[in-house]
Amino acid sequence: MTLDRRHKTRELWLETLAAHRQNVDAPASEDFWSPSLDTASRDELIGIQNTKLAVLTPFLYENSEFYRRRFERLGMMPDDIQTIDDLSKWPVIDKAEMMEDAIQYPPYGTYTAMSEELWRERGWMQFSSSGSTGVPRIFRYSHIDRGYWEWANARALYSMGIRQGDTVFPMGGFGPHVWQWGVIYALAGMGVAVIPGGGMDARARATVIDRFKPSVIACTPSYALYLGQVMKDMGSDPNKSSVQTLFTAGEPALAIEKTRERLEDLWGCSLVEFYGCTEVSPHCGGYTCPASTQQDRPVSMHLMEDIQIWELVDDKQYQAVPAGVSGLTVCTSLNSESSPQLRFLVGDYTQFDQSVCNCGRTHVRAIGGCTGRADDIINIRGIKLLPSHIEQAVRSVPGIGDEFDILLRTKPDGLDVMVIRVEHPQQDRIEHIATSVAQQIRSQCEIRVDVEVLTPGTLLKTEFKAKRVRDERNK
Ligand SMILES: [Zn+2]
Structure with missing residues (x-):
């Protein structure tokens, strides 16, 4: 890698990034933060993607050791990937490949396009993936990147209806998870009031809602259910609180109808959602719009297409699926200096629709939202399903508590079984309730399960992300 080529490709990449960032400080219209981008035609979006890709591949080749090695291993040169039509030549990168890189070149791996000297010059922040399985992975993003992610998040938050005059109460901790940081930076840039809500218990948060009257609360859906219950126990009604918008992230909610209904009933407000993956970018990938939950559709x-390229692949060979067919999400991120990525397997199951949305945005939509990642698939007796499928079925039964869990066990005779544990106040009707839950799961998920009905308050309360699945099977 000659120094000259490194510098030149970096300069060009930074210029290209800057040239496509519009409306940095303020929205340009009432409905869209960046109307020229948010409502760009499909040809215009493809044009932007192609322009960025053609600059990105030489930049990665010259500046990232991980990418340079991968190009060489595949016998490819940056010129081979100039447009979105060339992307399929580049096999998708999965978490395992990134993990191997991090293990071989600790502690960060070599995938970023930054030298240590440049990291020091730029300044950076470090985050980690929430890592439901295995060791959490570490990510650094420079302060130049921060400007880009603030902007991307502002566009998404604007689409979700958040405006100046709102007071947002985000309840994530200030740990190394990027979501809360990204939201707060974006809100500050938008001129929106923020009450940071990390480091408090649910009673303290309930008191903040009562006293300071935020219009938006932001947390995981399972935490929103828990917090609403705590408010009720304290004698106040979340339905009559100041909260008009419930902003969820970290777990699917929009896509699980019964969970969404439960949240909207509890809080008496509409639900908006962020969807993202730290591995591929520090900002949101998906976000809701005013038309996200229209009754007739x-x-x-939406997924933001001028700064990311989204594809769907099958779950076996990771080959692109035809239009209209569901598959796993793959993202090429085009909005970062330190860590752009080429075809990273995010791995959420969904289906795409490129037609113009009723809200006026042209960017592709994940239909049905995202219901869970391939990593979270439960495989029992050859049947594969996502925890969100069980959640939908469990919450179809009236009166079931908010907490539930899924135990996978091996019986003495060697048969693997799934046990669903739920809570219900009517302990004299346990058998009937257990049968109802089992029937719902059988009809919606096509699997037989055992159900245990416990007294309310037995299961562990969710404090951030719910841990629903426990696998105790004999290996
Ligand atoms: Zn829309």
Whole structure:
């Protein structure tokens, strides 16, 4: 890698990024933060993607050791990937490949396009993936990147209806998870009031809602259910609180109808959602819009296409699926200096629709939202399903508590079984309730399960992300 080529490709990449960032400080219209981008025609979006790709591949080749090695291993040169039509030549990168890189070149791996000298010059922040399985992975993003992610998040938050005059109460901790940081930076840039809500218990948060009257609360859906219950126990009604918008992230909610209904009933407000993956970018990938939950259409969320390229692949060979067919999400991120990515397997199951949305945005929509990642698939007796499928079925039974869990066990005779544990106040009707839950799961998920009905308050309360699945099977 000659120094000259490194510098030149970096300069060009930074210029290209800057040239496509519009409306940095303020929205340009009432409905869209960046109308020229948010409502760009499909040809214009493809044009932007192609322009960025043609600059990105030489930049990665010259500046990232991980990408340079991968190009060489595949016998490819940056010129081979100039447009979105060339992308399929580049096999998708999955978490395992990134993990191997991090293990071989600790502690960060070599995938970023930054030298240590440049990291020091730029300044950076470090985050980690929430890592439901295995060791959490570490990510650094420079302060130049921060400007880009603030902007991307502002566009998404604007689409979700958040405006100056709102007071947002985000309840994530200030740990190394990027979501809360990204939201707060974006809100500050938008001139929106923020009450940081990390480091408090649910009673303290309930008191903040009562006293300071935020219009938006932001947390995981399972935490929103828990917090609403705590408010009720304290004698106040979340339905009559100041909260007009419930902003969820970290777990699917939009896509699970019964969970969404439960949240909207509890809080008496509409639900908006962020969807993202730290591995591929520090900002949101998917976000809801005013048309996301229109009654006559399936729920949907947009993916931002001028700064990312989204594809769907099958779950076996990772080959692109035809239009209209569901598959796993793959993202090429075009909005970062330190860590752009080429075809990273995010791995959420969904289906795409490129038609113009009723809200006026042209960016592709994930129809049905995102219901869970391939990593979270439960495989029992050859049947594969996502925890969100069980959630939908469990919450179809009236009166079931908010907490539930899924135990996978091996019986003495060697048969693997799934046990669903739920809570219900009517302990004299346990058998009937257990049968109802089992029937719902059988008809919606096509699997037989055992159900245990417990007294309310037995299961562990969710404090951030719910841990629903426990696998105790004999290996
Ligand atoms: Zn829309």
